[in-house]
Amino acid sequence: xxxxxxxxxxxxxxxxxxxxxxxxxxxxxxxxxxxxxxxxxxxxxxxxxxxxxxxxxxxxxxxxxxxxxxxxxxxxxxxxxxxxxxxxxxxxxxxxxxxxxxxxxxxxxxxxxxxxxxxxxxxxxxxxxxxxxxxxxxxxxxxxxxxxxxxxxxxxxxxxxxxxxxxxxxxxxxxxxxxxxxxxxxxxxxxxxxxxxxxxxxxxxxxxxxxxxxxxxxxxxxxxxxxxxxxxxxxxxxxxxxxxxxxxxxxxxxxxxxxxxxxxxxxxxxxxxxxxxxxxxxxxxxxxxxxxxxxxxxxxxxxxxxxxxxxxxxxxxxxxxxxxxxxxxxxxxxxxxxxxxxxxxxxxxxxxxxxxxxxxxxxxxxxxxxxxxxxxxxxxxxxxxxxxxxxxxxxxxxxxxxxxxxxxxxxxxxxxxxxxxxxxx
Numbered sequence: 433x434x435x436x437x438x439x440x441x442x443x444x445x446x447x448x449x450x451x452x453x454x455x456x457x458x459x460x461x462x463x464x465x466x467x468x469x470x471x472x473x474x475x476x477x478x479x480x481x482x483x484x485x486x487x488x489x490x491x492x493x494x495x496x497x498x499x500x501x502x503x504x505x506x507x508x509x510x511x512x513x514x515x516x517x518x519x520x521x522x523x524x525x526x527x528x529x530x531x532x533x534x535x536x537x538x539x540x541x542x543x544x545x546x547x548x549x550x551x552x553x554x555x556x557x558x559x560x561x562x563x564x565x566x567x568x569x570x571x572x573x574x575x576x577x578x579x580x581x582x583x584x585x586x587x588x589x590x591x592x593x594x595x596x597x598x599x600x601x602x603x604x605x606x607x608x609x610x611x612x613x614x615x616x617x618x619x620x621x622x623x624x625x626x627x628x629x630x631x632x633x634x635x636x637x638x639x640x641x642x643x644x645x646x647x648x649x650x651x652x653x654x655x656x657x658x659x660x661x662x663x664x665x666x667x668x669x670x671x672x673x674x675x676x677x678x679x680x681x682x683x684x685x686x687x688x689x690x691x692x693x694x695x696x697x698x699x700x701x702x703x704x705x706x707x708x709x710x711x712x713x714x715x716x717x718x719x720x721x722x723x724x725x726x727x728x729x730x731x732x733x734x735x736x737x738x739x740x741x742x743x744x745x746x747x748x749x750x751x752x753x754x755x756x757x758x759x760x761x762x763x764x765x766x767x768x769x770x771x772x773x774x775x776x777x778x779x780x781x782x783x784x785x786x787x788x789x790x791x792x793x794x795x796x797x798x799x800x801x802x803x804x805x806x807x808x809x810x811x812x813x814x815x816x817x818x819x820x821x822x823x824x825x826x827x828x829x830x831x832x833x834x835x836x837x838x839x840x841x842x843x844x845x846x847x848x849x850x851x852x853x854x855x856x857x
Contacts, residue, residue: 433534434459437510445507454504457793461495462504464789466756468492470740471782479742485816495790510748524563524597527748532595535755539590539762540620543769548585549621550629550727551614553578553596554735556754562747564597577751582617583727585629589765590731590758592617595751610634615642622646627701629724636660640682640700649701651721654684656696665696674715676705685717697721734761738782760785821845 434456441459445452468491469475469482482489483498492498510528511519519526555566557573566578581593594616603612610633618628627649630639635652637660643650656665662677665686669675675686683702688694689712697717699705706716735757744750764781768774776784816829817840828842 433531433538436530436534437508440509440511441504441507443512444509445503447513452503452507457796458496459504461790461793462501463756464786465492465495465501466740466742466753467760467782467786467789469742470738470757470760471779471786473738475739475741491786495794505749508749508752510752525595528751531755532751535759536592536594539758540592542766543584543589543591543762545584545589545591545621545626546586547625548627548629548724548727549582549591549618550585550725551580551582551617551634552631552725552728553633554581554593554728554732555579556750557741558744558747558750560745560747560750562750564595565747566596577747577754579754580613580617581728581731582621583731585724585727587765587769588727588731588734589762592620593758608636608638611636611639611642614639618643618648622648624648627651627724629721629727631725635698637682637698640698644681644700649699651697651699651701651717651724653721654696654698656694661696665694668692669694672711672713674705674707674713676715678703683717685715687715687718689718731758731761734778738779819845 438454438456438459441454442452445454465482468489469477469479472489474482479501480498481487482492492501496504510531511526516526519529523529525532555568555571555573555576555578557576558565559575562577564577565575567575568578578596579593580596582591583589584591600612603609610630614628614630614634618626622643623646625647628643628651630650630652632653632655635650635654636658640650654661661684664675664677665684668691669686669688671688671691673688677684677686681700681703683699683705685697685699685705686694687697695718697715699717699720702717702720708714708716708719735754738757738760739753740756740760741750741753744753760782761778763785764776764778767781768776816831817833819825819828819830819842820839821841825842825844828844830840830842832841832843832846833839834841
């Protein structure tokens, strides 16, 4: 993946600068800075402020210069522009398709999910100009790019996902969108006796039958106006009462949770529905759904907490930010599952990850001149000062002083002296 990003970035940069180059080590260091920004919740802070002498972070100054970071961000690309026009005719996501697909492939191959999987949507907030930006008024951020995600309920590991690009011509006409999304997301995990939890956008009777044929159960809320449901689910019942309907291996629970509202849950996992003895008398299907419905929602909340997201006008960069957020969570889950003795907080893990990402780059660099040991007057000379002449500059920083008056002077404000031979001295 990094090789692909490096090659595309270099190809974009060399359209302007023929000798521009970036290595894999430097690209990892660039990503490390993004993770540190996310760990410090700096998505609403200007990136340049992290290099500030007064308020900045030493990690940034030691890793990359501000101008170099700007250059990499400016030229950062994920596909070749020469062939993009042909690919756009069949794929609107082609700008970042290879990176996203590689990330999903690695996520599927690296983890074995538990018995419960949640399918839901994620809205990654961005207002970049994008042909498939969505408006969702029920989300904290109303505008963004929508992704369909499948997540493990217990660990919140992102198992599979793909973006919503609008109408899909490859979807069968007889198959609903929700059914198509669920079947695509859980395809690598069916046949193992797992359960899929969905909300009322996805749940349907045909979907439950298809999953049952693949040895996979389904639990989810379902809209009462579905044509396959009997009319008896429309009426009201006594408060905290439960009505159970059964057909073959499918159980429909209608729970009157409020005086004017009931919850309808379709389940192919529960053949017998037990009723709780507590005050609200919740059925077993409702309690199970409440436990297993939060996989993607919590995953999205975790990603937003320490997001590497920053301001950008390019939607492929916004998608790349989402990849980094989800990849950090997946890496944290894998680390904790492999190192069961160590329960490291996610923020500390991100900082350690950033340190390891830049380690190879730091080892390849020569020691910075400012870090060399100085003593006495030498230490004072190495301190950066503001130019005091200000004749041709805008308060440039400099290490140099005038040999006559001792004031700090930058290169632009330094007088040019003519060369004089020894005979004329």
